[in-house]
Amino acid sequence: MGGLLLVAGLAIGPVSAQPAAVPARVSPASPAPAPRAAATSGDETLDNAVAAVVVAALAEQMNTASIEASIDSYEVAIASVRDRTVSGQGRMRLGGDEEWIGFRYSTVYDTTFSSAGYPRLTIGGVSAGEREVPNDAGLVRELEDRVALELDRQFTGRSARLQLDDxxxxxxxxxxxxxxxxxxxxxxxxxxxxxxxxxxYDHVAGAWQRVNYELGVAAR
Incomplete structure (x- = not known):
């Protein structure tokens, strides 16, 4: 399991130690498995820079005062002489929730300045047990109305109507x-x-946490 990070507001720091669990009884012939090593790319500076921007972006996009995250993998590819594309998976949990939610991330790391850019995040549908479910017609209509209203604001005087087929x-x-x-x-x-x-959409908060849209050729 990757190293844990905690965000409270905009502060980033290590998670406080958790109380030790009561160990399961293990027979002498069945030794307990060794703990899983923390995820790493092999470059600690890169790991820290990427983890910091990913957790900060999660806290911003989930609009919460407290978020805990685990970066479980780092995949690094050369994008240019100075830049590296870094992507992977992780898990987060919000506030006092016990349940972890999976996410994927992708960012660009600048080797000259040892800094990472704002990441692209995909939340949900990543961890075991997270799967596709039937669409909620009420939420879909609410989402259509929300985006149509935003388009009306963006393009003053042009009334928009959405036709979603996928x-x-x-x-x-x-x-x-x-x-x-x-x-x-x-x-x-x-x-x-x-x-x-x-x-x-957050069932607990009863609110949309993030609504992003793209228009034109990029949306195809």
Whole structure:
């Protein structure tokens, strides 16, 4: 299991030690398995820089005062002479929740300045037990209305109507639902364009934690 990080507001630091669990009874012929080593890329400076931006981004996107995260893998690829693309998987839990939620991340690490850029995050559908579930028609309609309203604000005077024809919902533990959707944003006489949406809904908070959308060719 990767090293744990704790974010409270914008502060990043190590998690305090947990009380030791009562050990299971093991027969002399069946020694207890060795603990899993912390994930590492082999470069501690890179690991620390990437973990810091990933956990800070998770705290920002989940809009929570306290988040605990474990970076479980680092995959490093050369992007240029000075840059490295770093991606992998991890787990997080919010506030006092006991359940871990899986996520994937990807960021660019600058070897000259030993810094990592803002990461791209996919939350939910990563850990065992997180799977695709039936779409909630009420949440989908609410999401459509939310994005249409945002488009009206972005393009003043152009009333938008969404036609979503490819929708999937994935669990993020028992708390989150990640909804991915693609379709058309119809602006009436002003034409239409492809739209892609990724959103996170938090059952506990009863609120949308993240709603992202892309228009045009990038949304295909």
């Amino acid at each position: 929708i999937s919902t994935v669990q993020g533990g028992g708390r989150l639902l990640r909804i991915n959707a693609q379709g058309i944003a119809d602006f009436g006489l002003d034409g239409s364009t492809p739209v892609r949406i990724e959103a996170l």
